[in-house]
Amino acid sequence: MDKFLIQGGTPLIGTMPISGSKNAALPLMAAALLADGPVTINNVPVLHDIFTFNKVIAETGTQVTYAREEQKLTIDPTGMNSYEAPYDLVRKMRASFYMTGALLGAAGYAKVSLPGGCAWGPRPVNLHLEGFRALGAEIEMDGGYVIAKAPNGRLPGGTFTMSPSSVGATVNLVLAAVRAKGRSVIRNAAMEPDVVNLCENLNALGARISGSGTPVLTIDGTDHIRAGAMQNTPDRIETGTFMIAAAMLPGSDLTLTNTQEHDLGTFVNTFRKLQTGLEITDTTIRVRSTDRIPPVSIETAIYPGFPTDLQAQWATMMALADGKSTVTDHIYPDRFSYVPELVRLGGNIERKDNTVIIRGRSVLKGASVMSTDLRASVSLVMAGLAAQGETEVLRVYHLDRGYETLEDKLNAVGARIRRISE
Ligand code: EPZ
DSSP: OOEEEEEOOOOOEEEEEOOBOHHHHHHHHHHGGGBSSOEEEESOOOOHHHHHHHHHHHTTTOEEEEEGGGTEEEEEGGGOOOOEEOHHHHTTOGGGGHHHHHHHHHHSEEEEEOOOOBTTBOOOOHHHHHHHHHTTOEEEEETTEEEEEOGGGSOOOOEEEOSSOOHHHHHHHHHHHTTSSSEEEEETOOOOHHHHHHHHHHHHTTOOEEOTTSSEEEEEOOSOBOOEEEEOOBOHHHHHHHHHHHHHSTTOEEEEESOOGGGGTTHHHHHHTTOOEEEEOSSOEEEEOOSOOOOOOEEBOSTTSBOGGGHHHHHHHHTTSSSOEEEEOSSOTTOOTHHHHHHHTTOOEEEETTEEEEOOOOOOBOOEEEOOSHHHHHHHHHHHHHSBSEEEEEOTHHHHHHSTTHHHHHHTTTOEEEEEOO
């Protein structure tokens, strides 16, 4: 298992390209299974989760070609001859569960392993299953697998109101509904850019989805989704992560390129409360740190609210703020595995239920810390960049799942990170 050795205390200065979004690419990859021929997806980041999903898709007999250097993925479902997603792959990446909606939509049948939990607790799929039933699917469970069937091989369509609003369930229901016989309406649908991007790409290939970006999606089933090209969006969580990193490291002046402000929702307005230097154009975001970090409390919410995928990073920065703040996660009340590790580094932070109370003015000193999940891991790297001395971050494979060449990107703008392969 690889680990990072980080020498802290240097600012981030220079230009950093943002990669394509992991969480927007995965739905596009599943959607390609619905097409009459090959679909090419641009701006696909080179990440472990993408490789894992490639394997899941290839299990169905679908041809997957990944031109890494061009970050282009071509998925040709014309050879599809199996409609299953096995446990040993699905357990590695829960978004593999998107195969249920894709196979239901493409073939009227899916046998997909239930995804496991994750580092911070259960990740239910009840909304996905209730939604498929609402669209007319027959759902049964067998040995840890979901078996979903469309009567007469094609879903009729239907109406479903989800609570809470779920990104994954919205993606799965769109995948199942676009080639249904009739109309489907999904209420309290997720409005995340990942969902909007999926709908816009599917519409460009013949789907008939209206209302994306609003809480009500209306989908009129179509007989064909054409072969063609899909465009992935920049990774909004990577963007927010590096904006926070620059704000918390004194002397930083970091320009992020190939990105877009809109996908960050209200995060940018919250970020402005830090009173950093902030310059935003259509495709770039420049952050210049200041000599003090004011305490700014946040609460996560569905889009366009503060993303849960950025709460660990924000809490890490608030450990350095010159006053008390709180970070509350309403989406995942247990997503705080980074807290004990941050305390080991000297963070003045304490968890109470789904809130962390951050007293601030922490003096971070290097130590050995353990990664547990993707966003907690990157927060520990950020803490290491701010800490005095050397920090060892163990099990960085969590990072490789969601951040493309993280240490190369950070070292290119002044960080001192060494990857030790063990
Ligand atoms: C997506 O997960 C993202 N993953 C997560 O990012 C992200 O944290 C999450 O959305 C929230 O924004 C991908 O896009 C691959 P949800 P997802 O369904 O779809 C509850 C990362 O770090 N719920 O929107 O699984 C659930 O418990 C990952 O990149 C049900 O109750 O999230 C949670 O409280 C981590 N029943 C809330 O909805 C269900 O059937 C939101 O979860 C489904 C969800």
